[in-house]
Amino acid sequence: MKTLILSLMIAAASFAQTQAPVPVSPEVHPDGRVTFRVRAPKAAEVTVRGEWMAAAENLAKDESGLWSVTLGPVPADIYSYTFSIDGMTSLDAFNNRIKSSSRGAGVSVLEVPGGKMHEIRGVPHGSVQAQWYSSPSIGATRRFFVYTPPGYESGWARYPVLYLLHGNGDTEAEWGAFGRANFILDNLIADGKVRPMLVVMPFGHTVPPNDLGTGRARNTELMEEDVIRNIIPAVEKRYRTAPGAKNRAIAGLSMGGGQSINIGLNNLDTFSWIAVFSAGVGGGGGAAASEAFEKRAAAVLADKAGTNKKLSLLWIACGTEDNAMRGAEQLAAILDKHGIRHILHKTEGAHRWGVWRRYLAELTPMLFR
Amino acid sequence: MKTLILSLMIAAASFAQTQAPVPVSPEVHPDGRVTFRVRAPKAAEVTVRGEWMAAAENLAKDESGLWSVTLGPVPADIYSYTFSIDGMTSLDAFNNRIKSSSRGAGVSVLEVPGGKMHEIRGVPHGSVQAQWYSSPSIGATRRFFVYTPPGYESGWARYPVLYLLHGNGDTEAEWGAFGRANFILDNLIADGKVRPMLVVMPFGHTVPPNDLGTGRARNTELMEEDVIRNIIPAVEKRYRTAPGAKNRAIAGLSMGGGQSINIGLNNLDTFSWIAVFSAGVGGGGGAAASEAFEKRAAAVLADKAGTNKKLSLLWIACGTEDNAMRGAEQLAAILDKHGIRHILHKTEGAHRWGVWRRYLAELTPMLFR
Numbered sequence: 001m002k003t004l005i006l007s008l009m010i011a012a013a014s015f016a017q018t019q020a021p022v023p024v025s026p027e028v029h030p031d032g033r034v035t036f037r038v039r040a041p042k043a044a045e046v047t048v049r050g051e052w053m054a055a056a057e058n059l060a061k062d063e064s065g066l067w068s069v070t071l072g073p074v075p076a077d078i079y080s081y082t083f084s085i086d087g088m089t090s091l092d093a094f095n096n097r098i099k100s101s102s103r104g105a106g107v108s109v110l111e112v113p114g115g116k117m118h119e120i121r122g123v124p125h126g127s128v129q130a131q132w133y134s135s136p137s138i139g140a141t142r143r144f145f146v147y148t149p150p151g152y153e154s155g156w157a158r159y160p161v162l163y164l165l166h167g168n169g170d171t172e173a174e175w176g177a178f179g180r181a182n183f184i185l186d187n188l189i190a191d192g193k194v195r196p197m198l199v200v201m202p203f204g205h206t207v208p209p210n211d212l213g214t215g216r217a218r219n220t221e222l223m224e225e226d227v228i229r230n231i232i233p234a235v236e237k238r239y240r241t242a243p244g245a246k247n248r249a250i251a252g253l254s255m256g257g258g259q260s261i262n263i264g265l266n267n268l269d270t271f272s273w274i275a276v277f278s279a280g281v282g283g284g285g286g287a288a289a290s291e292a293f294e295k296r297a298a299a300v301l302a303d304k305a306g307t308n309k310k311l312s313l314l315w316i317a318c319g320t321e322d323n324a325m326r327g328a329e330q331l332a333a334i335l336d337k338h339g340i341r342h343i344l345h346k347t348e349g350a351h352r353w354g355v356w357r358r359y360l361a362e363l364t365p366m367l368f369r
Numbered sequence: 370m371k372t373l374i375l376s377l378m379i380a381a382a383s384f385a386q387t388q389a390p391v392p393v394s395p396e397v398h399p400d401g402r403v404t405f406r407v408r409a410p411k412a413a414e415v416t417v418r419g420e421w422m423a424a425a426e427n428l429a430k431d432e433s434g435l436w437s438v439t440l441g442p443v444p445a446d447i448y449s450y451t452f453s454i455d456g457m458t459s460l461d462a463f464n465n466r467i468k469s470s471s472r473g474a475g476v477s478v479l480e481v482p483g484g485k486m487h488e489i490r491g492v493p494h495g496s497v498q499a500q501w502y503s504s505p506s507i508g509a510t511r512r513f514f515v516y517t518p519p520g521y522e523s524g525w526a527r528y529p530v531l532y533l534l535h536g537n538g539d540t541e542a543e544w545g546a547f548g549r550a551n552f553i554l555d556n557l558i559a560d561g562k563v564r565p566m567l568v569v570m571p572f573g574h575t576v577p578p579n580d581l582g583t584g585r586a587r588n589t590e591l592m593e594e595d596v597i598r599n600i601i602p603a604v605e606k607r608y609r610t611a612p613g614a615k616n617r618a619i620a621g622l623s624m625g626g627g628q629s630i631n632i633g634l635n636n637l638d639t640f641s642w643i644a645v646f647s648a649g650v651g652g653g654g655g656a657a658a659s660e661a662f663e664k665r666a667a668a669v670l671a672d673k674a675g676t677n678k679k680l681s682l683l684w685i686a687c688g689t690e691d692n693a694m695r696g697a698e699q700l701a702a703i704l705d706k707h708g709i710r711h712i713l714h715k716t717e718g719a720h721r722w723g724v725w726r727r728y729l730a731e732l733t734p735m736l737f738r
Contacts, residue, residue: 096469
């Protein structure tokens with residue numbers, strides 16, 4: 001009898017153990033505070049650092065080896081964060097939402113609900129489609145994503161196309177996943193603020209991402225060739241696109257902003273709409289960067305009347321806390337000097353996806369009008 | 370002058386530092402050996418455990434705090450693996466290929482080239498499309514993926530549809546990403562072995578994945594409701610699908626295999642083709658599981674003639690090293706007893722994605738003929 005009871009106790013204990021709830025991290029509380037948890041019984045120090053934080057914060061360990069800290073309230077938005085476990089940067093093992101990276105395992109994602117602009121609302125949803133294409137320019141089969149607006153499948157209309165480029169270290173998945181381009185467009189289309197359009201999101205690293213320090217100029221050149229010769233033809237073969245430059249826009253953030261201004265100005269018969277998020281003349285600004293830009297764009301800058309006629313919009317958006325502001329202002333100054341129409345849109349914000357989602361929501365209502 | 374030289378030396382040193390190559394992991398050598406690397410200067414023990422390995426292997430630390438080990442040769446295939454750093458399971462920070470999980474950050478992915486079946490070949494490629502739909506059954510907006518074969522966009526044909534379900538802990542992304550369903554189909558279609566078809570990959574967790582111990586039966590019921598009432602109508606509204614049960618198949622692995630046999634047999638007017646990978650009567654097999662299955666399927670088992678007429682194929686595939694074999698054999702025994710036509714396909718292999726990719730490549734040539 002004693003043995004039976006003991007067996008039952010052991011069984012109950014091991015049942016309780018297997019039924020112990022898996023820790024939740026990040027746990028977003030109703031008031032916007034967020035609890036982070038890390039299982040690291042042997043670690044001496046665990047910290048968390050998120051996009052919204054000025055500095056890392058320490059987690060505290062309980063007797064079971066589970067570290068935790070509650071922070072905030074954190075303003076409603078989508079953020080990336082990482083843990084540092086004894087100095088080693090680490091993803092949140094309990095969180096299955098990851099912002100991918102072209103360089104490594106990426107970073108964990110926190111969403112604090114209430115960011116109406118990018119949330120899944122009860123409106124018709126478009127789709128996000130992975131397409132593979134052959135790129136002789138790069139010597140590989142590559143992938144781009146395409147947002148198709150609600151109703152695309154069942155209709156006959158042809159759509160204008162926004163080519164939307166990511167930043168250094170990102171992948172072609174970022175604008176659709178972490179950037180929420182699809183839900184932002186779904187919401188704006190449902191509200192009647194944006195003309196239904198296709199959004200094409202290619203991969204902007206044409207040389208190995210880790211070679212970018214020395215290979216940036218080559219990367220932009222190859223990207224231009226890939227967009228013009230391979231990506232646009234693949235898109236226009238597979239999707240119902242409206243023809244001509246007035247129905248094509250190119251926009252991008254950071255590295256992709258530099259690609260957009262260079263590829264756009266160099267191909268005004270292909271793109272009539274150009275937008276630059278958090279970028280400018282390139283290379284962090286400075287006199288040499290301005291000079292190089294003016295040299296690259298000399299023909300377009302010299303033909304003021306022709307360029308202004310071809311350009312429907314040249315929109316440069318940058319946050320006042322963003323180091324890219326200097327280069328953005330230099331770009332605007334060069335355009336001013338040559339009389340090329342543009343808008344320099346200065347906003348609050350740093351070099352962050354939260355800012356770029358807003359820029360996408362501000363840009364797209366202006367396009368194709 | 371001394372100061373200048375010192376400055377130059379410091380500049381050169383810091384340049385060298387910023388230019389130090391980022392470690393590569395996993396590094397696949399031409400002979401199939403693989404080197405894994407972990408930056409963990411403070412760790413006391415680092416091991417790697419991969420799907421192809423019988424046991425974890427130790428990494429060794431160099432003077433810079435970089436741990437490494439070279440293993441293999443590893444047979445050509447796609448595998449998942451993780452590190453253990455002082456007992457803490459961790460992704461490979463240098464590797465941007467991750468198999469996602471419904472429960473946490475997922476696992477890292479190693480691909481050893483040469484697995485012709487699932488590799489990107491120079492053939493026409495289909496696309497993989499994320500679609501969102503409203504599920505009143507579950508009370509959420511959910512996502513499924515759809516593989517469309519090459520040429521879908523430019524043609525008029527209507528296609529048969531394979532509904533393809535994932536395993537416990539997976540997400541709706543797995544069959545398309547880690548499972549390579551799209552490239553497997555691209556290759557088989559190019560070789561003329563498979564009839565072009567759509568493949569729909571829904572999310573099979575309808576209750577929180579961590580509740581699955583107690584909620585498995587409820588999960589299958591809700592999944593059935595979601596597939597029949599929400600997913601199929603959403604697919605048939607947005608895609609050119611061929612009508613009728615003879616043009617619909619349902620297949621899945623492990624948990625998704627259990628869902629496929631239950632949903633399939635319960636809806637023979639919807640699905641004429643059913644396939645079960647590495648699953649069977651459910652619950653790990655045993656007399657009670659057989660009894661429960663026979664009870665659930667009583668009407669279908671009793672109507673031998675009607676069921677055999679409706680069923681185009683009932684295919685049960687399982688590996689001899691897979692614990693699911695017992696349940697698969699029990700399922701086949703029940704079908705035998707009631708005279709329901711089926712194929713029990715026993716192969717080499719364990720409970721692994723490498724086996725399930727092969728099963729997909731073996732199943733699809735039989736479908737819709």
